Amino acid sequence: PDAGPQRDRVVTEAEWLRRWETSNIGFHKEQGHPLLQKYLDVLLNGRSGLRIFFPLCGKAVEMKWLADLGHSVVGVEVSEQALKEFFAEHSLPYREEPVPEISGAKKLQSTSGNISLYCCSIYDLSSSIVGKFDGVWDRGALVAVNPCDRQRYASLMITLMEKNSSYLLVTVSYDPNKHKGPPFYVPESEIKSLFG
Ligand code: SAH
Numbered sequence: 001p002d003a004g005p006q007r008d009r010v011v012t013e014a015e016w017l018r019r020w021e022t023s024n025i026g027f028h029k030e031q032g033h034p035l036l037q038k039y040l041d042v043l044l045n046g047r048s049g050l051r052i053f054f055p056l057c058g059k060a061v062e063m064k065w066l067a068d069l070g071h072s073v074v075g076v077e078v079s080e081q082a083l084k085e086f087f088a089e090h091s092l093p094y095r096e097e098p099v100p101e102i103s104g105a106k107k108l109q110s111t112s113g114n115i116s117l118y119c120c121s122i123y124d125l126s127s128s129i130v131g132k133f134d135g136v137w138d139r140g141a142l143v144a145v146n147p148c149d150r151q152r153y154a155s156l157m158i159t160l161m162e163k164n165s166s167y168l169l170v171t172v173s174y175d176p177n178k179h180k181g182p183p184f185y186v187p188e189s190e191i192k193s194l195f196g
Contacts (some may be wrong), residue, residue, distance in 0.1 A: 020079040050134040056141040076118040125196035132162045139170040143183035154194035
């Protein structure tokens with residue numbers, strides 16, 4: 001189908017924050033995503049102790065899964081409430097510190113050090129701040145990005161990836177005439193043109 005009806009739709013940061021405040025977070029999955037389990041081997045590709053990035057992370061429980069497997073997890077999320085709920089729901093102690101390079105941003109890091117969650121917009125990040133990653137779990141991230149920001153998002157993600165990194169992307173296939181999004185409909189042809 002033609003993605004046209006959604007092309008100009010914009011969801012603001014304030015709207016996302018409001019969703020968290022009002023618990024309008026139907027996208028959050030208590031049980032974690034079956035596709036991560038299914039494709040975990042593809043993500044890890046036999047490697048251990050990876051740095052794995054969760055763009056637009058919310059309070060995704062998969063961050064805990066991967067940390068428990070010995071990987072180091074970095075996430076970014078505009079809602080501080082989401083990040084605090086993540087640590088609280090997993091009973092993980094954490095500390096907070098400012099991020100000198102980004103005004104107003106905070107980093108919430110598990111005391112054990114293996115989960116670092118940045119509270120800011122993903123567009124404020126760069127590899128000089130967060131480094132590069134061996135793996136990416138993109139679920140509810142590209143499909144949540146405003147259609148007008150997709151190119152910027154994909155270009156940034158590419159700069160955050162190590163040479164041999166793996167990127168697992170979950171999209172949703174549906175008729176964009178019937179739902180205004182998010183999740184937005186991202187046709188496969190567009191994924192190819194964004195990521196090459
Ligand atoms: N990936 C998560 C959350 C998906 S919903 C999961 O699988 O559950 C998308 C999330 O992105 C929301 O929590 C929203 O607050 C956050 N978000 C939206 N725009 C953002 C931006 N520019 N930078 C960082 N986070 C953003």
